[in-house]
Amino acid sequence: MAAFIASQRTEHSVPHAVACRALGVSESWFCKWRDRPPTRRDDRRIRLAAAIRKVFEDSGGTYGSPRIGSELREQGWQVSDNTIAQLMGDSGMAARVRCRRRSLTRQGTRPAAPDLVKRAFTASVPDVAWCGDMTEIRTDEGKLYLATVIDLYSRRILGYAMGAHHDAGLVVAALNMAAVTRGGNVDGVIFHSGRGGEYGSADFARVCARWRCASRWAGSGRASTTPSPRPPSPPSRSSTSTAATSTPAQRAA
Template sequence: MRRPWCTRSPSSTSPPANTYGVPRIHAELRRLGRCVNRKHVARLMHEHGIQGAHRRRRRSLTRPDRKAKPAPDLIRRDFHAATPGTKLVGDITARPTGEGWLYLACRLDLATREVVGYSMADHHRAGLVVDALKMAAGRSRLQPGSIAHSDRGSEYTSSQLRAAVDKFGLRQSCGRTGSCYDNAAAESSWTLLKEEIDTRTWPDRATARAEVFNFIETFYNRRPLRKHKVFGYLTPAETRQRHQHDLTT
Protein backbone atom coordinates (compact mmCIF):
# COMPACT_ATOMS: atom_id res chain seq x y z
CA MET A 1 0.00 0.00 0.00
CA ARG A 2 1.31 3.44 -0.91
CA ARG A 3 1.64 6.01 1.84
CA PRO A 4 -0.23 9.13 0.70
CA TRP A 5 -1.28 11.74 3.28
CA CYS A 6 0.16 9.92 6.32
CA THR A 7 2.81 10.86 8.83
CA ARG A 8 6.37 11.26 7.61
CA SER A 9 9.37 10.24 9.68
CA PRO A 10 10.64 12.73 12.30
CA SER A 11 13.87 13.27 10.35
CA SER A 12 12.08 14.22 7.15
CA THR A 13 12.37 17.75 5.76
CA SER A 14 10.03 17.17 2.82
CA PRO A 15 7.44 19.75 1.68
CA PRO A 16 3.93 19.87 3.16
CA ALA A 17 2.16 16.50 2.86
CA ASN A 18 1.56 13.21 4.63
CA THR A 19 -0.91 13.86 7.42
CA TYR A 20 -4.11 12.00 6.50
CA GLY A 21 -5.52 9.33 8.80
CA VAL A 22 -8.00 6.54 8.01
CA PRO A 23 -11.16 8.65 7.38
CA ARG A 24 -9.58 11.04 4.87
CA ILE A 25 -7.48 8.39 3.10
CA HIS A 26 -10.66 6.35 2.68
CA ALA A 27 -12.55 9.40 1.37
CA GLU A 28 -9.72 10.29 -1.05
CA LEU A 29 -9.61 6.75 -2.44
CA ARG A 30 -13.37 6.86 -3.01
CA ARG A 31 -12.98 10.20 -4.82
CA LEU A 32 -10.40 8.55 -7.09
CA GLY A 33 -12.87 5.80 -7.97
CA ARG A 34 -11.31 3.10 -5.80
CA CYS A 35 -14.00 0.95 -4.19
CA VAL A 36 -12.41 0.04 -0.87
CA ASN A 37 -13.74 -0.73 2.60
CA ARG A 38 -12.77 1.68 5.37
CA LYS A 39 -11.86 -1.19 7.73
CA HIS A 40 -9.56 -2.58 5.04
CA VAL A 41 -7.77 0.77 4.85
CA ALA A 42 -7.42 0.83 8.65
CA ARG A 43 -6.04 -2.73 8.72
CA LEU A 44 -3.45 -2.05 6.00
CA MET A 45 -2.32 1.15 7.69
CA HIS A 46 -1.96 -0.69 10.99
CA GLU A 47 0.04 -3.51 9.39
CA HIS A 48 2.45 -1.07 7.74
CA GLY A 49 2.78 1.23 10.76
CA ILE A 50 1.06 4.16 9.03
CA GLN A 51 -0.88 6.70 11.03
CA GLY A 52 -2.20 10.21 10.66
CA ALA A 53 -0.40 13.15 12.23
CA HIS A 54 -1.09 13.82 15.90
CA ARG A 55 -1.89 17.16 17.43
CA ARG A 56 0.70 18.93 19.53
CA ARG A 57 0.34 21.55 22.23
CA ARG A 58 0.86 24.99 20.75
CA ARG A 59 2.42 28.13 22.15
CA SER A 60 -0.30 30.52 23.24
CA LEU A 61 -0.02 34.17 22.21
CA THR A 62 -3.24 35.35 23.88
CA ARG A 63 -2.54 38.30 26.17
CA PRO A 64 -5.85 39.78 27.33
CA ASP A 65 -6.15 43.50 27.81
CA ARG A 66 -7.69 43.82 31.27
CA LYS A 67 -8.81 47.40 30.63
CA ALA A 68 -10.57 46.72 27.33
CA LYS A 69 -14.26 45.89 27.17
CA PRO A 70 -14.53 42.79 24.96
CA ALA A 71 -17.37 42.15 22.56
CA PRO A 72 -20.01 39.53 23.46
CA ASP A 73 -19.67 35.92 22.31
CA LEU A 74 -21.97 35.67 19.28
CA ILE A 75 -20.65 32.26 18.20
CA ARG A 76 -21.18 30.28 21.44
CA ARG A 77 -19.16 27.36 20.05
CA ASP A 78 -21.46 26.98 17.05
CA PHE A 79 -18.76 26.62 14.40
CA HIS A 80 -21.14 26.02 11.52
CA ALA A 81 -22.45 28.47 8.93
CA ALA A 82 -24.97 27.85 6.18
CA THR A 83 -23.64 30.58 3.88
CA PRO A 84 -20.09 31.81 3.15
CA GLY A 85 -19.26 35.30 4.38
CA THR A 86 -21.49 35.15 7.47
CA LYS A 87 -19.14 33.79 10.17
CA LEU A 88 -15.39 34.37 10.35
CA VAL A 89 -13.05 33.21 13.11
CA GLY A 90 -9.52 34.48 13.67
CA ASP A 91 -6.41 33.69 15.66
CA ILE A 92 -2.63 34.31 15.80
CA THR A 93 0.29 31.89 15.83
CA ALA A 94 4.09 32.22 15.59
CA ARG A 95 6.74 30.34 13.59
CA PRO A 96 10.44 30.32 14.59
CA THR A 97 13.11 31.69 12.24
CA GLY A 98 16.80 32.52 12.52
CA GLU A 99 15.82 36.21 12.63
CA GLY A 100 13.24 35.77 15.39
CA TRP A 101 9.52 34.90 15.41
CA LEU A 102 7.29 35.32 12.38
CA TYR A 103 3.72 36.01 13.48
CA LEU A 104 0.74 34.92 11.41
CA ALA A 105 -2.89 36.02 11.78
CA CYS A 106 -5.72 34.44 9.81
CA ARG A 107 -9.46 34.68 9.16
CA LEU A 108 -11.32 31.44 8.49
CA ASP A 109 -14.77 31.24 6.87
CA LEU A 110 -16.82 28.74 8.88
CA ALA A 111 -19.07 27.84 5.94
CA THR A 112 -16.17 26.56 3.83
CA ARG A 113 -13.28 26.27 6.32
CA GLU A 114 -11.27 28.31 3.81
CA VAL A 115 -8.60 30.80 4.93
CA VAL A 116 -9.98 33.97 3.34
CA GLY A 117 -7.59 36.42 4.98
CA TYR A 118 -4.15 36.29 6.54
CA SER A 119 -1.22 38.53 7.42
CA MET A 120 2.41 37.97 8.48
CA ALA A 121 4.80 40.28 10.34
CA ASP A 122 7.66 40.38 12.85
CA HIS A 123 5.22 41.56 15.54
CA HIS A 124 1.75 40.72 16.78
CA ARG A 125 0.37 44.18 17.36
CA ALA A 126 -3.14 45.19 16.33
CA GLY A 127 -2.09 45.98 12.77
CA LEU A 128 -1.43 42.29 12.14
CA VAL A 129 -5.04 41.24 12.77
CA VAL A 130 -6.43 44.33 11.03
CA ASP A 131 -4.53 43.44 7.84
CA ALA A 132 -5.90 39.87 7.97
CA LEU A 133 -9.45 41.20 8.26
CA LYS A 134 -8.90 43.66 5.40
CA MET A 135 -7.73 40.82 3.18
CA ALA A 136 -10.79 38.75 4.10
CA ALA A 137 -13.08 41.65 3.25
CA GLY A 138 -11.29 42.24 -0.05
CA ARG A 139 -11.22 38.70 -1.41
CA SER A 140 -14.52 37.26 -0.11
CA ARG A 141 -18.13 38.38 -0.15
CA LEU A 142 -18.82 39.27 3.47
CA GLN A 143 -22.49 39.67 4.23
CA PRO A 144 -23.65 42.82 6.07
CA GLY A 145 -23.71 42.11 9.79
CA SER A 146 -21.56 38.97 9.51
CA ILE A 147 -19.69 37.87 12.64
CA ALA A 148 -15.94 38.34 13.12
CA HIS A 149 -15.03 36.08 16.06
CA SER A 150 -11.75 35.71 17.97
CA ASP A 151 -10.32 35.27 21.45
CA ARG A 152 -9.90 38.18 23.88
CA GLY A 153 -6.26 38.93 23.12
CA SER A 154 -5.23 42.57 23.25
CA GLU A 155 -4.90 42.63 19.44
CA TYR A 156 -8.57 41.68 19.03
CA THR A 157 -9.89 44.09 21.66
CA SER A 158 -7.92 47.03 20.23
CA SER A 159 -9.54 50.21 18.96
CA GLN A 160 -7.87 49.66 15.54
CA LEU A 161 -9.65 46.35 15.01
CA ARG A 162 -12.96 47.71 16.28
CA ALA A 163 -12.70 50.53 13.72
CA ALA A 164 -12.02 48.02 10.93
CA VAL A 165 -14.97 45.85 12.00
CA ASP A 166 -17.25 48.89 11.94
CA LYS A 167 -15.87 50.01 8.57
CA PHE A 168 -16.81 46.69 6.92
CA GLY A 169 -20.22 46.54 8.59
CA LEU A 170 -19.42 43.44 10.66
CA ARG A 171 -20.28 42.37 14.21
CA GLN A 172 -17.38 41.67 16.55
CA SER A 173 -17.46 38.58 18.77
CA CYS A 174 -15.03 37.34 21.44
CA GLY A 175 -14.81 34.07 23.37
CA ARG A 176 -14.23 33.88 27.09
CA THR A 177 -10.81 34.48 28.65
CA GLY A 178 -8.82 31.28 29.10
CA SER A 179 -11.23 29.09 27.10
CA CYS A 180 -9.56 27.76 23.96
CA TYR A 181 -12.75 25.85 23.05
CA ASP A 182 -14.57 29.14 22.39
CA ASN A 183 -12.28 29.64 19.37
CA ALA A 184 -11.53 25.99 18.56
CA ALA A 185 -12.20 26.24 14.82
CA ALA A 186 -9.52 28.89 14.31
CA GLU A 187 -7.01 27.13 16.53
CA SER A 188 -7.45 23.86 14.64
CA SER A 189 -6.02 25.53 11.52
CA TRP A 190 -2.73 26.07 13.39
CA THR A 191 -2.70 22.39 14.30
CA LEU A 192 -2.75 21.45 10.62
CA LEU A 193 -0.12 24.09 9.84
CA LYS A 194 2.29 22.63 12.38
CA GLU A 195 1.59 19.07 11.30
CA GLU A 196 2.27 19.93 7.66
CA ILE A 197 5.35 22.15 7.82
CA ASP A 198 6.60 20.74 11.15
CA THR A 199 8.22 22.80 13.90
CA ARG A 200 11.64 23.40 12.34
CA THR A 201 13.30 26.82 12.39
CA TRP A 202 13.70 28.63 9.06
CA PRO A 203 16.90 30.61 8.35
CA ASP A 204 15.00 33.88 7.90
CA ARG A 205 11.50 35.36 7.87
CA ALA A 206 11.41 35.61 4.06
CA THR A 207 11.81 31.84 3.73
CA ALA A 208 9.15 31.24 6.38
CA ARG A 209 6.76 33.67 4.67
CA ALA A 210 7.15 31.86 1.35
CA GLU A 211 6.46 28.45 2.86
CA VAL A 212 3.47 29.64 4.89
CA PHE A 213 2.05 31.35 1.79
CA ASN A 214 2.49 28.11 -0.17
CA PHE A 215 0.84 26.13 2.62
CA ILE A 216 -2.26 28.36 2.71
CA GLU A 217 -2.75 29.00 -1.00
CA THR A 218 -1.79 25.65 -2.54
CA PHE A 219 -2.41 23.17 0.27
CA TYR A 220 -4.77 24.28 3.04
CA ASN A 221 -7.46 25.83 0.84
CA ARG A 222 -7.24 23.29 -2.00
CA ARG A 223 -6.11 19.88 -0.77
CA PRO A 224 -7.24 18.69 2.70
CA LEU A 225 -10.61 16.93 2.67
CA ARG A 226 -13.10 17.97 5.34
CA LYS A 227 -16.42 16.30 5.97
CA HIS A 228 -19.25 18.76 5.32
CA LYS A 229 -22.55 17.77 6.94
CA VAL A 230 -24.39 18.36 3.64
CA PHE A 231 -21.83 18.06 0.84
CA GLY A 232 -19.66 15.23 2.20
CA TYR A 233 -15.86 15.19 1.86
CA LEU A 234 -14.68 18.27 -0.06
CA THR A 235 -11.74 20.66 0.00
CA PRO A 236 -12.43 24.22 1.26
CA ALA A 237 -12.26 25.58 -2.31
CA GLU A 238 -14.69 22.91 -3.54
CA THR A 239 -17.07 23.70 -0.69
CA ARG A 240 -17.07 27.38 -1.67
CA GLN A 241 -17.73 26.46 -5.30
CA ARG A 242 -20.59 24.18 -4.26
CA HIS A 243 -22.16 27.02 -2.25
CA GLN A 244 -21.81 29.35 -5.23
CA HIS A 245 -23.37 26.78 -7.56
CA ASP A 246 -26.34 26.26 -5.24
CA LEU A 247 -26.81 30.00 -4.89
CA THR A 248 -26.79 30.42 -8.69
CA THR A 249 -29.24 27.56 -9.11
Protein backbone atom coordinates (compact mmCIF):
# COMPACT_ATOMS: atom_id res chain seq x y z
CA MET A 1 0.00 0.00 0.00
CA ALA A 2 2.85 2.37 0.77
CA ALA A 3 4.27 1.84 -2.71
CA PHE A 4 0.86 2.65 -4.17
CA ILE A 5 0.69 5.90 -2.19
CA ALA A 6 4.17 6.84 -3.40
CA SER A 7 3.21 6.12 -7.00
CA GLN A 8 0.20 8.44 -6.79
CA ARG A 9 2.51 11.34 -6.00
CA THR A 10 4.87 10.47 -8.85
CA GLU A 11 2.33 9.58 -11.53
CA HIS A 12 -0.68 11.77 -10.70
CA SER A 13 0.72 14.53 -8.43
CA VAL A 14 -1.54 13.44 -5.53
CA PRO A 15 -0.05 14.61 -2.18
CA HIS A 16 0.90 11.88 0.25
CA ALA A 17 -1.35 13.35 2.94
CA VAL A 18 -4.39 13.21 0.64
CA ALA A 19 -3.66 9.61 -0.42
CA CYS A 20 -3.12 8.49 3.19
CA ARG A 21 -6.35 10.13 4.32
CA ALA A 22 -8.29 8.57 1.46
CA LEU A 23 -6.94 5.11 2.25
CA GLY A 24 -7.34 5.48 6.02
CA VAL A 25 -3.69 5.03 6.95
CA SER A 26 -1.38 7.10 9.10
CA GLU A 27 0.82 9.60 7.29
CA SER A 28 3.57 9.01 9.86
CA TRP A 29 3.47 5.30 9.02
CA PHE A 30 3.95 6.13 5.35
CA CYS A 31 6.84 8.51 6.12
CA LYS A 32 8.51 5.81 8.19
CA TRP A 33 8.19 3.37 5.29
CA ARG A 34 9.49 5.94 2.80
CA ASP A 35 12.55 6.90 4.89
CA ARG A 36 13.53 3.38 5.89
CA PRO A 37 16.85 2.02 4.51
CA PRO A 38 16.46 -0.40 1.57
CA THR A 39 16.11 -4.04 2.53
CA ARG A 40 18.06 -6.90 1.00
CA ARG A 41 14.99 -7.77 -1.03
CA ASP A 42 14.73 -4.22 -2.37
CA ASP A 43 18.43 -4.20 -3.23
CA ARG A 44 18.14 -7.51 -5.08
CA ARG A 45 15.11 -6.29 -7.00
CA ILE A 46 16.98 -3.17 -8.12
CA ARG A 47 19.98 -5.19 -9.27
CA LEU A 48 17.72 -7.71 -11.02
CA ALA A 49 15.88 -4.94 -12.86
CA ALA A 50 19.23 -3.53 -14.04
CA ALA A 51 20.35 -6.98 -15.25
CA ILE A 52 17.07 -7.44 -17.13
CA ARG A 53 17.46 -4.04 -18.74
CA LYS A 54 20.99 -4.89 -19.94
CA VAL A 55 20.00 -8.22 -21.51
CA PHE A 56 16.95 -6.59 -23.10
CA GLU A 57 18.98 -3.76 -24.66
CA ASP A 58 21.76 -6.10 -25.80
CA SER A 59 19.15 -8.10 -27.72
CA GLY A 60 17.99 -5.00 -29.55
CA GLY A 61 14.70 -5.05 -27.69
CA THR A 62 13.67 -8.43 -29.15
CA TYR A 63 14.00 -10.74 -26.11
CA GLY A 64 10.96 -11.54 -24.01
CA SER A 65 10.89 -12.86 -20.44
CA PRO A 66 11.65 -16.54 -21.35
CA ARG A 67 14.84 -15.73 -23.27
CA ILE A 68 15.93 -13.10 -20.75
CA GLY A 69 15.31 -15.64 -17.99
CA SER A 70 17.55 -18.16 -19.74
CA GLU A 71 20.31 -15.58 -20.05
CA LEU A 72 20.08 -14.53 -16.40
CA ARG A 73 20.01 -18.09 -15.09
CA GLU A 74 23.18 -18.79 -17.06
CA GLN A 75 24.69 -15.81 -15.24
CA GLY A 76 23.75 -17.35 -11.87
CA TRP A 77 20.47 -15.59 -11.11
CA GLN A 78 17.69 -17.62 -9.51
CA VAL A 79 14.57 -15.99 -10.92
CA SER A 80 11.35 -17.10 -12.60
CA ASP A 81 10.07 -15.92 -15.97
CA ASN A 82 6.96 -14.51 -14.26
CA THR A 83 9.05 -12.25 -12.02
CA ILE A 84 11.03 -11.05 -15.05
CA ALA A 85 7.80 -10.37 -16.94
CA GLN A 86 6.49 -8.33 -14.00
CA LEU A 87 9.66 -6.24 -13.76
CA MET A 88 9.68 -5.72 -17.52
CA GLY A 89 6.09 -4.51 -17.40
CA ASP A 90 6.89 -2.13 -14.51
CA SER A 91 9.78 -0.67 -16.53
CA GLY A 92 7.86 -0.47 -19.81
CA MET A 93 9.96 -3.06 -21.62
CA ALA A 94 8.11 -5.00 -24.31
CA ALA A 95 9.79 -7.38 -26.73
CA ARG A 96 9.62 -6.35 -30.37
CA VAL A 97 8.56 -9.11 -32.74
CA ARG A 98 10.85 -9.57 -35.70
CA CYS A 99 8.80 -9.59 -38.88
CA ARG A 100 9.94 -12.23 -41.30
CA ARG A 101 9.20 -11.26 -44.85
CA ARG A 102 7.46 -13.99 -46.77
CA SER A 103 8.13 -14.27 -50.47
CA LEU A 104 5.12 -14.41 -52.78
CA THR A 105 6.95 -16.87 -55.02
CA ARG A 106 5.76 -20.45 -54.59
CA GLN A 107 7.87 -23.04 -56.35
CA GLY A 108 5.68 -25.17 -58.58
CA THR A 109 6.09 -28.65 -60.01
CA ARG A 110 6.66 -27.42 -63.56
CA PRO A 111 10.26 -27.38 -64.86
CA ALA A 112 12.07 -24.04 -64.73
CA ALA A 113 12.19 -22.11 -67.99
CA PRO A 114 15.52 -20.93 -69.44
CA ASP A 115 16.79 -17.61 -68.13
CA LEU A 116 16.99 -15.69 -71.42
CA VAL A 117 18.39 -12.49 -69.88
CA LYS A 118 21.26 -14.45 -68.26
CA ARG A 119 21.00 -12.41 -65.03
CA ALA A 120 21.92 -9.24 -67.00
CA PHE A 121 19.15 -6.90 -65.93
CA THR A 122 19.99 -4.14 -68.40
CA ALA A 123 19.25 -3.51 -72.07
CA SER A 124 20.98 -1.41 -74.74
CA VAL A 125 17.72 -0.27 -76.40
CA PRO A 126 14.06 -0.01 -75.36
CA ASP A 127 11.76 -3.02 -75.50
CA VAL A 128 14.44 -5.68 -75.67
CA ALA A 129 13.89 -6.97 -72.14
CA TRP A 130 11.12 -6.41 -69.60
CA CYS A 131 11.00 -7.55 -66.01
CA GLY A 132 7.92 -8.34 -63.91
CA ASP A 133 7.28 -9.09 -60.27
CA MET A 134 4.62 -8.96 -57.58
CA THR A 135 4.97 -7.16 -54.24
CA GLU A 136 2.96 -7.29 -51.00
CA ILE A 137 2.12 -3.93 -49.40
CA ARG A 138 0.69 -3.75 -45.87
CA THR A 139 -1.95 -1.07 -45.31
CA ASP A 140 -4.28 -0.11 -42.46
CA GLU A 141 -7.12 -1.84 -44.32
CA GLY A 142 -5.23 -5.07 -45.02
CA LYS A 143 -2.77 -6.42 -47.56
CA LEU A 144 -2.50 -4.99 -51.07
CA TYR A 145 -0.68 -6.76 -53.90
CA LEU A 146 1.06 -4.88 -56.71
CA ALA A 147 2.17 -6.43 -60.01
CA THR A 148 4.50 -4.41 -62.24
CA VAL A 149 6.20 -4.59 -65.64
CA ILE A 150 9.43 -2.59 -66.07
CA ASP A 151 11.52 -1.90 -69.17
CA LEU A 152 15.09 -2.88 -68.26
CA TYR A 153 16.47 -0.19 -70.59
CA SER A 154 14.87 2.90 -69.03
CA ARG A 155 13.57 1.37 -65.75
CA ARG A 156 10.20 2.85 -66.69
CA ILE A 157 7.13 1.15 -65.29
CA LEU A 158 5.12 0.26 -68.37
CA GLY A 159 2.26 -1.53 -66.65
CA TYR A 160 0.93 -2.23 -63.18
CA ALA A 161 -2.10 -3.69 -61.43
CA MET A 162 -3.23 -3.76 -57.80
CA GLY A 163 -5.64 -6.02 -55.95
CA ALA A 164 -6.51 -7.70 -52.67
CA HIS A 165 -5.31 -11.13 -53.88
CA HIS A 166 -2.08 -12.22 -55.56
CA ASP A 167 -3.35 -14.18 -58.50
CA ALA A 168 -2.89 -14.50 -62.25
CA GLY A 169 -5.36 -11.66 -62.89
CA LEU A 170 -2.87 -9.09 -61.59
CA VAL A 171 0.09 -10.20 -63.71
CA VAL A 172 -2.18 -10.48 -66.75
CA ALA A 173 -3.52 -6.95 -66.24
CA ALA A 174 -0.01 -5.56 -65.74
CA LEU A 175 1.28 -7.17 -68.95
CA ASN A 176 -1.78 -6.00 -70.91
CA MET A 177 -1.19 -2.43 -69.72
CA ALA A 178 2.50 -2.60 -70.66
CA ALA A 179 1.68 -3.85 -74.16
CA VAL A 180 -0.93 -1.13 -74.68
CA THR A 181 1.54 1.48 -73.41
CA ARG A 182 3.88 0.41 -76.23
CA GLY A 183 1.09 0.63 -78.78
CA GLY A 184 0.41 -3.11 -78.90
CA ASN A 185 3.59 -3.90 -80.86
CA VAL A 186 5.80 -5.85 -78.48
CA ASP A 187 7.14 -8.56 -80.80
CA GLY A 188 10.50 -9.91 -79.69
CA VAL A 189 10.47 -8.55 -76.13
CA ILE A 190 11.90 -10.88 -73.52
CA PHE A 191 9.78 -10.92 -70.38
CA HIS A 192 11.64 -12.03 -67.26
CA SER A 193 9.85 -12.96 -64.04
CA GLY A 194 10.13 -15.08 -60.93
CA ARG A 195 8.92 -18.66 -60.79
CA GLY A 196 5.65 -17.87 -59.05
CA GLY A 197 2.53 -19.79 -59.99
CA GLU A 198 0.87 -16.63 -61.33
CA TYR A 199 3.42 -16.42 -64.15
CA GLY A 200 3.00 -20.12 -64.89
CA SER A 201 -0.78 -20.02 -65.10
CA ALA A 202 -2.87 -20.74 -68.17
CA ASP A 203 -4.28 -17.20 -68.06
CA PHE A 204 -0.80 -15.71 -68.29
CA ALA A 205 0.07 -18.09 -71.13
CA ARG A 206 -2.99 -16.90 -73.05
CA VAL A 207 -2.11 -13.21 -72.68
CA CYS A 208 1.43 -13.99 -73.83
CA ALA A 209 -0.03 -15.63 -76.93
CA ARG A 210 -2.28 -12.61 -77.50
CA TRP A 211 0.73 -10.30 -77.65
CA ARG A 212 2.77 -12.93 -79.54
CA CYS A 213 4.80 -13.91 -76.50
CA ALA A 214 5.80 -17.53 -76.01
CA SER A 215 5.29 -18.70 -72.45
CA ARG A 216 7.98 -21.16 -71.45
CA TRP A 217 5.84 -22.10 -68.43
CA ALA A 218 3.15 -23.32 -70.84
CA GLY A 219 5.66 -25.59 -72.55
CA SER A 220 5.39 -24.03 -75.98
CA GLY A 221 9.03 -24.78 -76.73
CA ARG A 222 9.38 -21.71 -78.95
CA ALA A 223 12.74 -19.97 -78.73
CA SER A 224 13.51 -16.27 -78.92
CA THR A 225 15.49 -14.81 -81.82
CA THR A 226 16.17 -11.62 -79.85
CA PRO A 227 19.78 -11.38 -78.60
CA SER A 228 20.32 -10.97 -74.87
CA PRO A 229 21.47 -7.51 -73.68
CA ARG A 230 24.83 -8.85 -72.38
CA PRO A 231 27.13 -11.79 -73.11
CA PRO A 232 25.80 -15.07 -71.72
CA SER A 233 26.57 -16.20 -68.18
CA PRO A 234 25.52 -19.33 -66.23
CA PRO A 235 21.71 -19.61 -66.25
CA SER A 236 19.66 -18.94 -63.14
CA ARG A 237 17.70 -21.70 -61.47
CA SER A 238 15.30 -19.41 -59.66
CA SER A 239 13.76 -17.39 -62.46
CA THR A 240 12.06 -17.71 -65.81
CA SER A 241 11.73 -15.67 -68.97
CA THR A 242 9.22 -15.48 -71.77
CA ALA A 243 10.02 -14.17 -75.20
CA ALA A 244 8.39 -13.25 -78.48
CA THR A 245 9.30 -14.69 -81.85
CA SER A 246 10.73 -11.73 -83.80
CA THR A 247 13.17 -8.87 -83.26
CA PRO A 248 11.48 -5.65 -82.04
CA ALA A 249 11.88 -2.28 -83.71
CA GLN A 250 13.51 0.31 -81.52
CA ARG A 251 10.79 2.34 -79.83
CA ALA A 252 11.01 5.35 -77.51
CA ALA A 253 11.65 4.57 -73.86
